[in-house]
Amino acid sequence: MRKPAGLERLYVDFDSFFASAEQHLQPHLRGRPMGVIPVDSEHTGLIAVSREAKALGIKRGAYVRNVRRQFPDFVFVNARHERYVELHRRIIDIIESIVPVKAVCSIDEAVCALLPSEQAEGLALGRRVKEAIATRIGHTLTCSVGLGPNDLLAKIAAEMNKPDGLVAIDPEDLPGPLLSLDLTDIPGIARGNAARLARAGITDMAALWRLQPKELRRLWGSVEGERLWMGLHGYTVERPETQRRMFGHGRVLPADWRHLNGAYAAARVLLVKASRRMRRAGFSTKALALWLTDKNSAGWYGEERFAPTWDDPSLLAALSRLFLHADREDMRRSRSVHVALHDLVPLQEIEEDLFGDTAEAQLKRRMEYLSAIADRLNTNHGQTLLHFGPWVDIPGGYAGAKIAFNRIPDAEDF
Template sequence: MPDPHSEHGAKLRKIIHVDMDAFFAAVEQRDHPELRGQPVIVGGDPGGRGVVATCSYEARRFGIHSAMTAARARSLCPQAIFLRPRMEAYREVSRQVMGILRCYTPLVEPLSLDEAFLDVTAATADGVLAVQIAREIRARIERETGLTASAGVSYNKLLAKLASDWRKPNGLFVVPPERGLAFLAPLSVGKLHGVGPATVKKLLSMEIHTVLDLRNASREALIAQFGKAGLWFYEIARGIDLRPVQPSHQRKSVGTERTFPKNLADPQVMLATLQQMAGQVAARLQVLGLAGRTVSIKARFPDFATITRAHTDAQAIWRTEAISALLPGLLAKAIPARLPVHASVRLLGVTVSGLVNVEAVPPEAGQMNLLEDAVDLR
């Protein structure tokens, strides 16, 4: 077996990323044939604060995408068919898919209900090609579930994930070691793992638009601008990603945050923004099959001072309403700590931590009423 901790050894690994196509919507179209070929949106109520969890490819042609408000989606496609999520149905299919993946290697790292990494290095030791395994996995998934999956094959997680997106839907793409740098070079920096909107904005201000631009930046300059993350950016621009596939990987938290182009000064606008984020976090928890005991908010002020406030309960939660109910109190504790000198915020965030498997949460906690608002943030 190659040493995954060395750059040379890492390039000998065989990593596959499998991603189901429009998963929630595809399950609905499979189970309800009359929906096939129709613009289907799975998520919250378009008449309320709901957001899109996922949508069929027919709906995507209208510009609809995950994280969009359901109301906006309806305005783009009035004829769209809106469906509430059936999480237990999606979990059952997910268990079926993950079972197929584990037939090929014990090194399967689920990222959510509909995607996973596989390390098939050992399975290819006798001459079987990783692309053959990926091809067989996709065929089995379609044969046994009636759904399609896309797959990417490469020598690390970064490139395998990018490759699986390359020919979606129902596609397969391979990035061999000798093509890694060329494949990455023209991509926008926002495509890279760990590079969010705020980081993209900062990179653009440095005239770094593509991965090639990032590769041309010095290690020292990137570390000076981004700290430890700068070293990560330096490495992934060179196709280096030594992260192992971890079957027992346990996520510690699920959250989202937003930096505003103009500081927010109205507490009601702040609260409304946090509540929208709560819907996003709740839906991500649903997709991952997780619930959490601690809800925290983050507020960053114009002088970059940052305050966090948290609430921990004995009962794990995941629904939008349960998270949102805690936000007014948390915001009231966070903002007065900086007022009246700092009457506005430049960043807000919501995080749920203390995570457990949602199946361990009693039904009376609201387990049967899932995804009041939904969004897939992957």
């Protein structure tokens, strides 16, 4: 475990990215309280709010109906994930023109590794990044830049003076800059973890700093506690490379689709999108899972397992069987639907069946071939032209690929 003596990391964190992106793309929204919503529904929550909205006390997660009731002129914009991804790629190119990007952490965050010769000029590099983005994209889209000896401390520094901040946490100053922070200001300490720490008498950063790494590991219940301690104390922490475990999509259903037929129609669209992503990544699947949830987050779960499969007709047939089970078990209404393909197998590891010349095996190979043809056609034309069975446009807004915290969709996902 190495303990850097200088500022080895530069962290770029954009301010209210989705909302600022919409204000950049739609100039008439600038200076106005506005927010971004996942779907056009009174029953959904805001996924991003502008600075002007934050000044009114409106926070991410606030329900549309409540905000509209209190602020009738508030502007709601449906999320346009494909536009945010385009903007993200432009931003990464700009950052790369100044300092190499070590890792893209999310749609609005990236960390850069500084060479020993660059570390003394870290703050100047941070200003250059901010100026380049303002010059080449515009002043609406601002970012906060943090510098530190490792990824965690650089990220904390970027959060310390938002919006439009520039902060460095020098390793020789630790723990000083951290002591004024709340526990929940530290990435990785959510309210649940903070409550667990409080039960152990750890209620502020000074108390957390005094812990030993094994103590924090025990309180956390996993090695993540020890990794957090190392990061806070200025050590470099290398995480093992994560393995792809599943491909999935979920969707809150519009009010008039909250019945079994509506959930089934939506699930078919979501499953095909997930299977396209899976094939493009070079995987097949041995399991399909389906969740139907009600307004209380309870509901129904089903799973079907099979030999490694990657063609749409076979997967859609498995989905149909799962919905028959849901119908028999009287799951008639659902607020949301989620599908997931898991227990993945790389396509190159699938062995040919020595006795696979049956009519069933031949049909499956044809379906695989047609699925690949459909993928190429739809990718080349940028829309769904060829599909198996009925295809619907889910009302209420966006139904394409969505940006997850640690996954940025490819252009082909939209």
